[in-house]
Amino acid sequence: MNGFGRRTALAGAAGLLAAPALVRAQAAGVKVGLVAVLTGPQAALGTQLRDGFLQGVKHLDGRLGGLPAEVLVIDDELRPEVAVTKVRAAIERDKVDVVVGVVFSNILAAIMRPVTEANTFLISTNAGPSTFAGRGCNPFFFTTSYNNDQVHSVMGQAAQDAGYKRAFLMTPNYQAGRDAMAGFKSRFKGEVLDEIYVPLNQLDFSAELAKIAAAKPDALFTFMPGGLGVNLVRQYRQAGLANIPFLSTFTVDEATLPAQQDAALGFYSAAPWAPNMDNPQNRRFVTEFEAAYNYVPGSYAAQSYDSAMLLDSAIRRVGGRLADKDALRTAIRAADFRSVRGNFKFGANHYPVQDFWLCQVAKRPDGKFQTETVRKVLENDTDPYAAECRMR
Template identity: 60%
Template sequence: MKQSLKLAGLAALMMSVSAIPAMAQEKIKVGVIVSLSGAGAVLGQQARDGFNLAVKDLGGKMGGKDVEVIVIDDELKPDVAVTKVKGLLERDKVDFVVGPIFSNILGAIHKPVTENKTFLISPNAGPSSYAGKECNPYFYVTSYQNDQIHQILGNVAQKRGYKKIYLMTPNYQAGKDFVAGVKMDFKGEILEESFIPLGTLDFQAELSKIASMKPDAVLTFMPGGMGVNLVKQYKQAGLLDRIPFLSTFTVDESTLPAQQDAAIGMFGGSNWAPTLDTAQNKKFVAEYEKAYNSVPATYAFQSYDAAMLINSAVVAVKGDLSDKAKVAAAMKKADFPSIRGSFKFSNNGYPVQDFFLTKVAKRADGKFQTEIVEKVFSNYGDRYAKDCAAQ
């Protein structure tokens, strides 16, 4: 009997010892939740592809562990996003969640993810709501704080001496941030703040109003399919020759394949362009175009950086994600070579970086891209960080 107990104990010990290397080889699981259907599908596809490209460049591993990427479509519906992200947390037990594209979806998933003490990295949406007092040690942004990207337009409009402008944007949080961002530097008259229902594709009523009001410039934030239609209709209405068009996320590499010649010469605000002169960017653009036969947009590069951010943290903690405080500290260091060059986090988990005015051009190979015209802000952090208690 004693011999049997000894053998049983030895077997149990051997089983527990053999389990140690198995545990050490557990995968790093990342849930990517982006819009892959509807008007914002192309944006989500770019983000998904950028993230997958980074994982491929890392050899499918982070900190020596295999990486499993689970991609889901939020369908641009907050209630659907909540249900699906809970599946990532409870069923798939992911270590990190990357996404989403749109701020209204971020507002829906932020609480369930961060309250679960799972790290949420936004590769695009950067609303003001989480940049100040509501900052969170489990939330990081690899894009920008929404106001900043729109502030570029207001700054340029002011410097160019425009006296009266017309604003047009979708009616949701990011649209409100657009208006707030423009107003930061523009001191002239705003003829109208036109808030359009999200998903609108017919802008004839607004274009008629613009033609009658005759502003010095139209400033707009109109992403995805909304931007495609607006640009085409603006050009068809003959307004581009009379009223300058400055935008954010309206003419970029995700929409240009559909807009094509109608967008040539239009200006945009951005934290990046395919022509940005860094070694990392040149490599990224070449690899992306080869892999997906399209020119990458900001959604792709910011998602690529999100993967590299996660990898830097996993490497720093030697693959041990059990101590959340150590992982957060490693995330905050952002110890990786960003595609955009200069990059670090402010105390609120939002980036400090450069911002540019870009212009749409047609390349010699017939493809369209944005190109840097001038740097507008250098090493620029957002205005809400001062209200964030140190994480």
């Protein structure tokens, strides 16, 4: 249209939804600290992340690698100091074996040292900042998502392929927002009319929309997660700007679409996964996730689900010997599991090598909204910082 052709040991999913809680299993097992923002306007993202991991453990009958799984759900409240305090307690008091989760890069940056300096594995299921992909890579850190720049570069490539010459860019003013700008520009070779950074808690975009209208770009590129994206999409449509192609990452996705609904129809996103991907693992994940939680899973949930399957494969490969850190690291690197997104393996920096897709918002026959794949943009893509990682 515009040039373009996310218990056995668990006591049941329902019991997990009321509040962050300790999900108990037998004493001899594996303990996981699951970090997610579950407070405030970004809680929808953390809820997706949490539910995706718990769905994975449920599919594994409450076990990881054959060991009973105990999941400590930690609400980081999108406050770095709170995240550090709670994660340290999980490591020092609760003796978790691994920490997984994290929606936002500023939270990941805050907990990285406390977790890895304790020789505890940290698996990010969403945040993937460039700072830890290159020279800051860490033998105790993995991510099942992507490098932040990488997924945004997909949209830059898609805009380039569509022949757009003039783009307007807008993201939040934090590390992931800066990575988004860099990622888009790494593949888009046209003119950037303006680059606007907004506060992470901004909800009124009237001034920025006026600038977009005046600039008359060929396309807007934006990264506005959670509540930011809900408000931006509604206001963009209300301002009569939908004739300007809306290219985004994590702005129109399954976490925001229930609130955006028709306002987001036809808008584009880029991702390594979408709910309509046709493979056995994904069909089971999406069908049973919707049955359990009554909403469409997004990439936050899918990547967390994959992390549960990754841990299961690694712990099984080492025969449950969690204390053997070197063996466990090797087993995690092997990524011997079937991902819901298809192609998946780890690069030298412990970031995935995977395919990326152009997706578009669609309304399903049942009235629910989801993103759907339009075409594959990049195949077996390695993030741009992997060569700088000196970890071997």
